[in-house]
Amino acid sequence: MKTFTKFSLWTLLTFTTFLANAQMMxxxxxxxxxxxxxxxxxxNDSWNKYWEGALYRENKNLGTLTIQSVVLMGNYGIxxxxxxxxSLPYISTKASxxxxxxxSGVQDLTMSVKYRLIQAHNLSVIGSIGGSIPTNNYVxxxxxxxxxxxxxxxxARGILYYTLPAxxxxxxxxxxxxxxxxxxxxxxxxxxxGYFTSEMIMPDIVNFGGKFxxxxxxxxxxxxxxxxITQGTLDIRRNDMPGLCDKxxxxxxxxxxxYRVPVLKDLQIMVxxxxxxxxxxxxxxxxxxxxxSKYIDFRKNKTAGIPSGPICRPGDMNHKSGGMEVKKExxx
Amino acid sequence: MKMIITENIKLTLSAxxxxxxxxSCEKYLDRDGTELPALSPTNLDANAGSWKxxxxxxxxxxxxxxxxxxxVTSDKYKQEIEEVKTEVSKIDDARRDAIRYWSGGxxxxxxxxxxxxxxxxxxxxxxxxxxxxxxxxxxxxNNLNGTGTAFPFSNPPxxxxxxxxxxxxxxxxxxxxxxxxxxxxxxxxxxxxxxxVPVILAAPKLNSFPSEDAVMAAVSYEFLxxxxxxxxxxxFLYKKKExxxxxxxxxxxxxxxxxxxGEKLGKAVFAKVFARFxxxxxxxxxxxxxxxxxxxxxxxxxxxxxxxxxxxSPRPPMLALFGNVMTWNMDKKNLTDISTSVPxxxxxxxxxxxxxxxxxxxxxxxxxxxxxxxxxxxxGAGTQTPPGHWNQIAEKYIVAAxxxxxxxxxxxxxxxxxxxxxxxxxxxxxxxxxxxxxxQIDNSIKTLTGLPNxxxxxxxxxxxxxxxxxVLSYLFPDGATTxxxxxxxxxxxxLYGGIHYKMDCExxxxxxxxxxxxxxxxxxxxxxx
Numbered sequence: 001m002k003t004f005t006k007f008s009l010w011t012l013l014t015f016t017t018f019l020a021n022a023q024m025m026x027x028x029x030x031x032x033x034x035x036x037x038x039x040x041x042x043x044n045d046s047w048n049k050y051w052e053g054a055l056y057r058e059n060k061n062l063g064t065l066t067i068q069s070v071v072l073m074g075n076y077g078i079x080x081x082x083x084x085x086x087s088l089p090y091i092s093t094k095a096s097x098x099x100x101x102x103x104s105g106v107q108d109l110t111m112s113v114k115y116r117l118i119q120a121h122n123l124s125v126i127g128s129i130g131g132s133i134p135t136n137n138y139v140x141x142x143x144x145x146x147x148x149x150x151x152x153x154x155x156a157r158g159i160l161y162y163t164l165p166a167x168x169x170x171x172x173x174x175x176x177x178x179x180x181x182x183x184x185x186x187x188x189x190x191x192x193x194g195y196f197t198s199e200m201i202m203p204d205i206v207n208f209g210g211k212f213x214x215x216x217x218x219x220x221x222x223x224x225x226x227x228x229i230t231q232g233t234l235d236i237r238r239n240d241m242p243g244l245c246d247k248x249x250x251x252x253x254x255x256x257x258x259y260r261v262p263v264l265k266d267l268q269i270m271v272x273x274x275x276x277x278x279x280x281x282x283x284x285x286x287x288x289x290x291x292x293s294k295y296i297d298f299r300k301n302k303t304a305g306i307p308s309g310p311i312c313r314p315g316d317m318n319h320k321s322g323g324m325e326v327k328k329e330x331x332x
Numbered sequence: 333m334k335m336i337i338t339e340n341i342k343l344t345l346s347a348x349x350x351x352x353x354x355x356s357c358e359k360y361l362d363r364d365g366t367e368l369p370a371l372s373p374t375n376l377d378a379n380a381g382s383w384k385x386x387x388x389x390x391x392x393x394x395x396x397x398x399x400x401x402x403x404v405t406s407d408k409y410k411q412e413i414e415e416v417k418t419e420v421s422k423i424d425d426a427r428r429d430a431i432r433y434w435s436g437g438x439x440x441x442x443x444x445x446x447x448x449x450x451x452x453x454x455x456x457x458x459x460x461x462x463x464x465x466x467x468x469x470x471x472x473x474n475n476l477n478g479t480g481t482a483f484p485f486s487n488p489p490x491x492x493x494x495x496x497x498x499x500x501x502x503x504x505x506x507x508x509x510x511x512x513x514x515x516x517x518x519x520x521x522x523x524x525x526x527x528x529v530p531v532i533l534a535a536p537k538l539n540s541f542p543s544e545d546a547v548m549a550a551v552s553y554e555f556l557x558x559x560x561x562x563x564x565x566x567x568f569l570y571k572k573k574e575x576x577x578x579x580x581x582x583x584x585x586x587x588x589x590x591x592x593x594g595e596k597l598g599k600a601v602f603a604k605v606f607a608r609f610x611x612x613x614x615x616x617x618x619x620x621x622x623x624x625x626x627x628x629x630x631x632x633x634x635x636x637x638x639x640x641x642x643x644x645s646p647r648p649p650m651l652a653l654f655g656n657v658m659t660w661n662m663d664k665k666n667l668t669d670i671s672t673s674v675p676x677x678x679x680x681x682x683x684x685x686x687x688x689x690x691x692x693x694x695x696x697x698x699x700x701x702x703x704x705x706x707x708x709x710x711x712g713a714g715t716q717t718p719p720g721h722w723n724q725i726a727e728k729y730i731v732a733a734x735x736x737x738x739x740x741x742x743x744x745x746x747x748x749x750x751x752x753x754x755x756x757x758x759x760x761x762x763x764x765x766x767x768x769x770x771x772q773i774d775n776s777i778k779t780l781t782g783l784p785n786x787x788x789x790x791x792x793x794x795x796x797x798x799x800x801x802x803v804l805s806y807l808f809p810d811g812a813t814t815x816x817x818x819x820x821x822x823x824x825x826x827l828y829g830g831i832h833y834k835m836d837c838e839x840x841x842x843x844x845x846x847x848x849x850x851x852x853x854x855x856x857x858x859x860x861x
Contacts, residue, residue, distance in 0.1 A: 060645055061643050098644070099783045100780075100782070101779060102778075137700060139703055185708050186708050186710065186711075187365070187708070188365070188451070188711075188724060189714075190451035193364075194366070194447060196365025196444070196447075196724060197363060197364055199361055199363075201359045201361060202359075231359075237455060238455060238458065238482065239457065240713060240714050241713060
């Protein structure tokens with residue numbers, strides 16, 4: 001009976017938001033042993049055009065869809081080459097036109113570990129595995145207003161990190177995310193055929209990406225590229241609402257800029273931006289975020305500890321000698 | 333360097349293995365909800381040939397369509413027996429799958445197929461570049477390129493009508509088939525020749541001529557391909573039809589002449605029912621700008637606020653004149669009397685304002701439990717619609733009751749004619765009062781489900797659900813309490829979702845009950861014990 005249609009994009013939230021924002025999850029940088037980095041990020045993602053399958057369109061009964069989120073993140077250095085990470089977002093969705101109400105709530109807790117497998121000269125080979133779990137029974141089967149997908153995921157990620165002179169570095173990463181089936185509130189849906197059950201198949205997801213730029217202790221300025229390919233085959237049908245089983249694909253470019261402010265005890269302020277260039281069943285979204293993060297050194301004997309800095313760039317085999325250019329007066 | 337690699341080789345391999353394992357996982361559901369047990373009726377209803385048909389068609393109408401079959405002792409029949417043996421020997425996995433699938437019974441299988449096609453085609457036209465909404469046309473069903481629109485848009489009234497006609501046509505065809513089975517009393521080939529061992533299926537207890545599966549295949553296919561004429565859908569239906577037509581030959585329990593007679597009969601009964609379908613008033617149900625304007629004017633002349641589309645480019649009301657389409661279980665006078673027997677509150681009244689405030693209190697304070705109820709019963713765009721949902725509910729009870737196919741068809745016809753009448757009545761009421769939706773009165777009401785693009789009073793979900801629960805309670809008294817609770821919940825879901833006032837829901841339930849009672853009157857006089 002719904003006589004309007006809508007579209008969604010929260011997959012971006014689940015997958016790229018953190019990729020773009022939480023630099024820890026898919027980059028080559030590690031927290032040093034005994035150091036915790038905690039942060040909070042505000043993110044704003046909006047679009048007024050989308051791809052319905054391959055058809056590029058607008059929807060006047062939706063106007064602009066805005067997805068705002070506040071994400072808590074943490075990254076702890078178990079060792080200089082082994083980090084434990086988590087993130088937890090609160091998400092809120094809203095459309096500028098039409099009569100439909102948006103939704104909001106806490107979404108999925110994501111946890112992962114990242115391990116530097118191999119260091120060969122300037123090249124780090126890094127592996128990461130992790131997963132996510134919904135933290136509550138939020139509504140999933142109501143795109144584009146739903147805040148998540150109610151699916152448990154497990155992922156494996158590979159990262160290649162290559163350091164260059166002048167603190168330049170190139171990162172390439174790829175992730176395979178397996179997703180569990182989810183249970184919707186309804187008992188019939190159409191996804192290529194009729195299903196008379198509340199259980200929905202979530203196709204797995206492949207993400208690729210890369211970034212290049214400057215990374216030093218004080219400054220970070222990188223250009224990013226991300227691509228998502230969903231393993232399913234289902235498109236949003238003509239003028240239909242999106243379904244959770246659909247194929248959500250996109251190519252996205254963006255940037256990350258961050259600075260640790262000396263007068264704020266090296267509080268890091270990070271700004272990111274992103275834009276979807278092309279996609280399938282996703283909104284042509286523009287994303288920006290602003291976040292702050294702070295590290296805490298839990299080592300008991302800080303002066304005797306190795307390394308001397310909180311951030312550990314794997315390319316710097318001997319990073320205690322200033323690979324991250326931590327000046328002594330800033331790190332007492 | 334070498335050491336570093338060696339140290340990590342196990343970890344690296346494990347990570348690669350993990351990725352390989354994860355990516356090779358096949359995605360499937362253990363159950364997709366279409367599973368049906370093989371038919372095993374507790375009562376064959378062998379006397380069903382005397383039951384009352386909807387189109388008043390009787391055995392005499394088919395004297396020239398199905399003639400006396402060859403005797404089982406004839407050479408012609410013996411050749412057929414040889415063919416059965418040959419086909420049985422050709423059994424393969426595809427045929428086994430088909431036999432298992434159709435062993436669940438054609439009535440329920442076609443009902444599932446139809447609900448799937450309703451869901452597939454239940455998508456409103458998109459507005460074109462000029463800001464207009466193209467009207468779906470059966471003359472151009474495949475218009476999928478965005479300049480026009482595909483046919484059909486199987487919205488709830490369209491779906492209710494489709495379910496009712498296919499159920500009625502199957503029922504009428506099976507009644508005639510049962511009369512012929514009793515008349516000719518031809519055994520199935522496995523009973524004639526003991527060397528034929530049925531594949532998968534149990535030996536049939538019904539007489540074999542004409543094949544009830546071929547009857548159902550023909551009548552269902554002929555109707556459904558006209559209801560869902562897109563090429564892809566017609567092809568899908570054709571494959572299903574061919575399977576059901578032949579599977580009992582593959583299984584060794586029907587002969588070619590059983591099947592050919594069944595197909596002829598199915599087509600002939602289809603023609604009878606289709607004659608009614610073509611002239612039931614659906615052709616004028618869409619209306620036109622002048623008709624829609626006059627509905628608005630009539631409402632405003634009464635001093636009431638008239639419904640208007642809340643879409644950004646206003647969309648014409650869905651099938652505004654569907655209330656004039658022919659009903660099944662009552663005449664026009666009866667229908668209009670019932671449809672206007674519970675008037676709404678005036679949009680100027682204090683009572684109405686209180687109902688608007690009540691809607692807003694629900695949408696301003698949604699709970700997870702209420703949202704689940706809203707979504708469970710929404711049955712909106714891209715779904716089987718509320719009448720389809722009630723067929724899904726009925727299916728479980730029909731299966732559990734182990735009914736004969738002709739009784740299943742009769743019960744689904746009672747259910748679906750009641751919901752067709754509910755649809756006609758509700759749309760008559762909607763256009764008669766032309767009552768605005770809550771979000772039109774108070775645009776701060778943000779709904780929890782899609783706002784339907786037609787007037788508010790009465791609630792379609794409430795009318796459908798009350799009609800359906802009334803009929804199902806008659807057919808399955810043990811489930812009455814459950815059906816009643818489901819109807820009440822379906823009704824309330826529309827208030828919780830912010831798209832209906834309480835009066836829409838209560839009015840719909842009251843009228844729906846009256847329409848269900850009309851179907852029961854028919855059920856009490858159709859000769860079925």
